Amino acid sequence: MSKKTLVIGGGIAGITAAQKIAQNGGEVILIEKEAELGGNFAKLAFTFPVLGDAKALVAKEIDAVKSAAGVEILTYTTLQSCQGSAGDFTVELKSASGTRSENVAAIIVAAGFHYMEPTAYTEYSYGRSKNVVTSLEFEKMAAENRLPQGKARVVFVHCVGSRDKAKGYRYCSKICCSYSAKHAIMMKKANPQSLNYVFYIDIRALGKGYEEFIRSAMEEYNVRYIRGRVAKVIENEGKLIVRAEDSLIGNPVEVEADLVVLASAMEPPEGSRELAQVLGIATDEYGFFQETEANVRPVNSSKPGIFLAGSCTQPMEIAASVAMGGLAASEALTLIK
Ligand SMILES: Cc1cc2nc3c(=O)[nH]c(=O)nc-3n(C[C@H](O)[C@H](O)[C@H](O)COP(=O)(O)OP(=O)(O)OC[C@H]3O[C@@H](n4cnc5c(N)ncnc54)[C@H](O)[C@@H]3O)c2cc1C
Ligand code: SF4
Incomplete structure (x- = not known):
């Protein structure tokens, strides 16, 4: 045998x-x-x-x-x-x-x-704007030194396709809070002039050093964390406009961006x-x-x-x-x- x-x-x-x-x-x-x-x-x-x-x-x-x-x-x-x-x-x-x-x-x-293609999320302009990419595409851009230069604004969107029973999956993909913080840090290190925003629902980072890592994105790399689900990303004359509601203060927020990165679900x-x-x-x-x-x-x-x-x-x-x-x-x- x-x-x-x-x-x-x-x-x-x-x-x-x-x-x-x-x-x-x-x-x-x-x-x-x-x-x-x-x-x-x-x-x-x-x-x-x-x-x-x-x-x-x-x-x-x-x-x-x-x-x-x-x-x-x-x-x-x-x-x-x-x-x-x-x-x-x-x-x-x-x-x-x-x-x-x-x-x-x-x-x-x-x-x-498999990494979910967020094509069902038409409100985020994925597939319509070349400046809306998934987190996995962002990794490739970083590896090929293709991250935006100069005073670029980059928006990272959490929970795309996760925790969403309407169009995605009910489960949490568990690691995208951590890798989105990594991406914002990578962006700031590659381009110190960049301004980086993360839209989140809540932060889930269970693992040794993960919580501290995310805190370092906020405190050492000045990544601005905004609590709220993104409602829409629209393209206007080459610029992206990200619309959401800041659920901590209850006000609508709008951020102009050169690149939007979607933390899509792991399926x-x-x-x-x-x-x-x-x-x-x-x-x-x-x-x-x-x-x-x-x-x-x-x-x-x-x-x-x-x-x-x-x-x-x-x-x-x-x-x-x-x-x-x-x-x-x-x-x-x-x-x-
Ligand atoms: C954007 C992004 C960023 C990430 N960043 C980090 C990070 O910074 N740190 C971290 O710890 N983790 C990170 N991860 C998670 C990391 O990628 C996974 O933890 C890791 O790849 C899991 O390894 P695995 O072997 O289980 O699966 P995989 O890496 O998916 O490998 C599975 C392999 O099986 C093969 N396969 C599939 N089906 C078959 C079949 N039927 N027959 C033969 N072969 C098959 C596939 O081709 C593939 O080669 C990230 C993930 C994403 C999406
Ligand atoms: S972004 Fe955070 S909370 Fe959302 S699915 Fe990923 S790990 Fe879970």
């Missing part, structure tokens, strides 16, 4: 799980549907809460997993079918060169998240329900993979032998994804040994 583990998804959660299993003498097949490993981490410029160099951090982890003995990496590859039970799964892997059958003892699902990975069906495991009402007992077994799926890691279970930051990857690896090793 095989002692291999199949890891689905080559983001930081899957990379960590694969590394941990290999470090403990196990064998791994790591499949990634895209051309490269790294997932969404590889699309970032910097990381909160310490402004780490995202590209360097993720490159180090990718190099480590690529050179780990016992890890076979298959890119452009997905799972086509899965039969069997814990300790003895037969999986069919599909790539451009055809299909290949493998026997594995355990499976770790680390398929990550389940594309095809999560189909993947869950192939594996025979449960998803939640949104399509995130469901833990059996979230409190005490956060990496156990509804099927023995299949474990979950990272943001395919709920929105989460890098550190939590790494922690889940490590725990999923230890569960797989326990099963194999």
Whole structure:
């Protein structure tokens, strides 16, 4: 019987799980549907809460997993079918060169998240104005040194598609308060002349150093935080006008902006329900993979032998994804040994 583990998804959660299993003498097949490993981490410029160099951090982890003995990496590859039970799964892997059958003892699902395109939010002019971008697009602009120059005004909008059952999701995406503060700080560091505004409903920053990080955006980088939901972003002669109500003082506010950045929702990975069906495991009402007992077994799926890691279970930051990857690896090793 095989002692291999199949890891689905080559983001930081899957990379960590694969590394941990290999470090403990196990064998791994790591499949990634895209051309490269790294997932969404590889699309970032910097990381909160310490402004780490995202590209360097993720490159180090990718190099480590690529050179780990016992890890076979298959890119452009997905799972086509899965039969069997814990300790003895037969999986069919599909790539451009055809299909290949493998026997594995355990499976770790680390398929990550998808970043919501806020096209339903026509009131924010996303898709109509090139100066209204998502937070993920802002990361790319920062990495390519394309942030606005001179006395630019930049507005960051929280909770786009999250905490909004009318057009988005009821849940909170958990980390956008922190990464929006990161973006405002990045903006101020890249362009000290810039004026930066954040529109928020309330601040949610649960993690070591996150609260202090957001406070530093306000106090050290003079980011102006305005409590209120943005109602409209309109473009007028090349300038954007952001209209909202300041819910602390109850007055309407209007801010002129050169760039508006929408903190869009983190949603389940594309095809999560189909993947869950192939594996025979449960998803939640949104399509995130469901833990059996979230409190005490956060990496156990509804099927023995299949474990979950990272943001395919709920929105989460890098550190939590790494922690889940490590725990999923230890569960797989326990099963194999
Ligand atoms: C704008 C923005 C800024 C952020 N900034 C920070 C920050 O500063 N600090 C921080 O801690 N976190 C930050 N994050 C969160 C961070 O990106 C995530 O925590 C991290 O990417 C989660 O890693 P993951 O491995 O769970 O998922 P992902 O990074 O999504 O990786 C999943 C991988 O699985 C692959 N995959 C999906 N489905 C399949 C399939 N069926 N078969 C094979 N492969 C598949 C995907 O192609 C992808 O490579 C930010 C997120 C966003 C959107
Ligand atoms: S983390 Fe902050 S910005 Fe993101 S959905 Fe939750 S409250 Fe809104």
